[in-house]
Amino acid sequence: MAMGKKFYIETLGCAMNVRDSEHMIAELTAKEGYVPTETLEEADLILINTCSVREKPVNKLFSEIGVFNKRKKEGAKIGVCGCTASHLGEEIIKRAPFVDFVLGARNVSKITKVLHTPGAVEVDIDYDESRYAFGDFRSSPYKAYVNISIGCDKKCTFCIVPHTRGEEISIPAELIVQEARKAARSGAKEIFLLGQNVNNYGRRFSGDHPKTSFTDLLKMVSEIEEVERIRFTSPHPLHMDDAFLEEFARNPKICKSMHMPLQSGSSRILKAMKRGYTKEWFLDRAAKLRDMVPGVSISTDVIVAFPGETEADFEETMEVLEKVRFEQMFSFKYSPRPLTPAQSYEDQIPDEVGSARLARLQGRHNEILDAMKEERVGQVHEVYFEELRPGGMVAGRSDNNMLISVPGSEELLGRTVKVRITEAGRTSHRGEVVA
């Protein structure tokens, strides 16, 4: 064991990457005696956990690791991990020979192996980590990310994830429940279930396993007494069947915020994206959700200017925005990703057209958020506090996922308290604790 050695880690991208980094940290600390540092220059090991979805272009990654190489101390190792590691593999070491190892997104359990194998490249996207028991490490004592599946079976034509994380395998339900129970008993009252496509859970397990759907899994996790809140990401609109929506509405432990990645409002473009649902299906699910769950918040992802998107297609996206009035929207201009079918589609949209559509979509969404702000002042929500903020503030999230800060101190952390909103913003609000 390398007692006292230090590691520095930079994590890019989504919650899956955050969890992968937590897994690597758990392995490094428990099995190799490493301790974390926030100072790159004093690290013995520098890790960058990369994202390929919409992160920096590959050239930027190489310039960043070049900077790491210049700043690192004598003898320190550099490892490139995550999705970009999966898709570039050996090329990373060819272009940057000072990189000591490359570890793909589906191989994080091998961190202690590659650490001792100079030049190792472990990027097998068929590797099965679904039963691997990682050590315990969580970035927050109040919330636990728990993986429920690895990989993705969908073939959305704009997405690189199936090439970086491989085919979908569900983690056995008993392991998930065990991990959630352990985390909740140690104070993480909020369990955040993670997968690329959570509501497709149970489609394939490694080895024999009783049939279990995502709806069944939600029920099982909610039966853990110490768990107070359950969140999950990302569900797929295609798999939002009635049983799932009914459980979401009925179960008081499931937080009432739903991510519904629309991507496009045009059924024609959704077909080209291979999303598997139509505009009508999406609108039907969103309407049912609003109807069944008063106060629910719906967030979404939108890609504008996908190849072949006409003005009429884009207007359909605008129409869905008007109808659903998303509480949160992550919107992007389409950018071709390596290894994806859509990158070679002929009818790519000129950049300025994409920029204009994105500006219009975001402008209208901001107007919708501004209108919502007025309704929010005076509302009372149950807020679970998780984080100290500068200026004597404490921040937490309401059941429907609004970020709310109040004046306060550590004593609020890990507690759920009633808060009245006094000042509403587009993405975060201020409030006061209701006595």
Ligand code: SF4
């Ligand atoms: S569902 Fe589609 S967008 Fe999501 S990870 Fe899978 S392939 Fe990518």
